[in-house]
Amino acid sequence: MAEIEIRRANPAQAAALTALVHASSTYQGDYASILDGYTITPDHLEAHPAFTAAKDGEILGFYALLAGKLDLLFVADRAQGLGIGARLIEHMLAEARERGLDSVRVVSHPPALAFYVRMGARRTGTIPANPPKVRWDRPELRFDVPTG
Secondary structure: OOOOEEEEOOHHHHHHHHHHHHHOHHHOHHHHHHHOOOOOOHHHHHHOOEEEEEEOOEEEEEEEEEOOEEEEEEEOHHHOOOOHHHHHHHHHHHHHHHOOOOEEEEEOOHHHHHHHHHOOOEEEEEEOOEOOOEOOOEEEEEEEOOOO
């Protein structure tokens, strides 16, 4: 069985990453509106590094770190519980350290709050709803980036 490999996403993977986002069961029902029209473009991946977790060439998750903020972190539904999210967080913190960051801000999807806390993030506040697209308050957290 192959290992999970984390690599920088390439622009040709934009459609696959968009599909992974839209397939997420945590963004169904009441939460679906935030993804209305959402697309990850090749140009975006070229300008803003994202990193994929893949096994046997299949993308099972990814994250993007933009300007000191965890912009995206998704793990395919069928791959949740396998430690991929934890591996992505570990990689993200190493990437943040290489970029000279001392912390990373996270505006969390409410169902993901417990995951981020388990991974070591601390709750710092709440981002109020912003209808019509985001009709719910979102937890704000921060990861401290370990040094060396």
